Amino acid sequence: xxxxxxxAAVVAWAEAxxxxxxxxxxxxxxxxxxxxxxxxxxxxxxxxxxxxxGIGDVMVTCIIAGTQLGIDHERLSGLLVxxxxxxxxxxxxGLLFTYADAAEYLGLMADNVLKAxxxxxGTNLRAMATNLAALASxxxxxxxxxxxxxxxxxxxxNGVMYNGAFVKDSDPxxxxxxxxxxxx
Numbered sequence: 001x002x003x004x005x006x007x008a009a010v011v012a013w014a015e016a017x018x019x020x021x022x023x024x025x026x027x028x029x030x031x032x033x034x035x036x037x038x039x040x041x042x043x044x045x046x047x048x049x050x051x052x053x054g055i056g057d058v059m060v061t062c063i064i065a066g067t068q069l070g071i072d073h074e075r076l077s078g079l080l081v082x083x084x085x086x087x088x089x090x091x092x093x094g095l096l097f098t099y100a101d102a103a104e105y106l107g108l109m110a111d112n113v114l115k116a117x118x119x120x121x122g123t124n125l126r127a128m129a130t131n132l133a134a135l136a137s138x139x140x141x142x143x144x145x146x147x148x149x150x151x152x153x154x155x156x157x158n159g160v161m162y163n164g165a166f167v168k169d170s171d172p173x174x175x176x177x178x179x180x181x182x183x184x
Contacts, residue, residue, distance in 0.1 A: 003084065004077035006147045010063045011073045013155060018181060020067055022161030025113045028065035035061055036106055039135075043099060048139045055132045056150025059143065062109075062125055069118045079126040084143045086126070087133030098138065102131035 001009065014020050019028075035057040042050030059080065066076045105128035112121035133143040158169035162177045 001148055001151070003080045003144050003147065004074070006144070006151055007063055007073045007077040007080065009151055009155070010060055010147075011067050011076075013151075014064045014067065017157075017159060017166075018161040019064055019166075023064075023068070023164065025065045025068040027164065028061055028068060029110050029113045032058055032061040032065060033106065033110070036103070039132075040099065048141075051139055052136065052141050052146045052149055053153070055136050055143070056146035056148070058132065059129065059147045060150050060154065062129070065113065066121065066125060069113070069116075069121055071118060071122055075122065076125075079122055080129055080143060080147070083126050083129035084133050086130040087137060087143070090130065090134055098131050098135045102128050102135065105131065 011020075035054055039051055039054035039058065042048075042054055063073075063076055067073065105124045108124040109121055109128060112118070112124060129143060132146075136142050136146050159166050159171075159174070160169075160177060160181065161167075162181070167174055167177055
């Protein structure tokens with residue numbers, strides 16, 4: 001799948017699990033920060049597969065937060081496609097600098113969420129994704145492959161966002177929650 005197809009699939013997956021309406025951009029940004037920390041751990045451990053997974057997971061959470069902010073999936077796709085392209089033309093001084101630059105833009109994105117600066121969120125998402133794409137390239141991968149790997153690992157996960165928490169379909173409360181949400 002290409003980036004536009006993946007973004008559309010992630011949005012559809014998130015909508016089906018009430019992640020878009022059942023949560024908010026602030027909570028989703030906290031999840032992004034959590035996933036971003038996993039990239040640091042993977043870099044420290046020298047675990048390329050976990051770096052790829054972390055980059056993809058960050059992109060998934062950013063797509064969800066962007067959708068919650070009202071950015072349509074076509075625009076999100078465009079931002080990520082541009083980031084993939086931009087990463088091929090920037091020069092980086094190594095993993096630490098690439099990751100640090102991405103962290104800077106993640107901080108700006110969090111500030112954009114707090115201040116409801118949707119357009120700036122998109123701008124900073126592109127910059128962060130560019131640096132993460134460059135990081136993926138340092139590990140002989142790319143943003144598309146990282147996002148596709150994360151989507152493949154989540155696409156069959158079932159559950160729903162309810163009262164700010166993700167309830168898995170194996171939870172005994174799940175059928176009642178689904179009935180409640182369907183009636184709403």
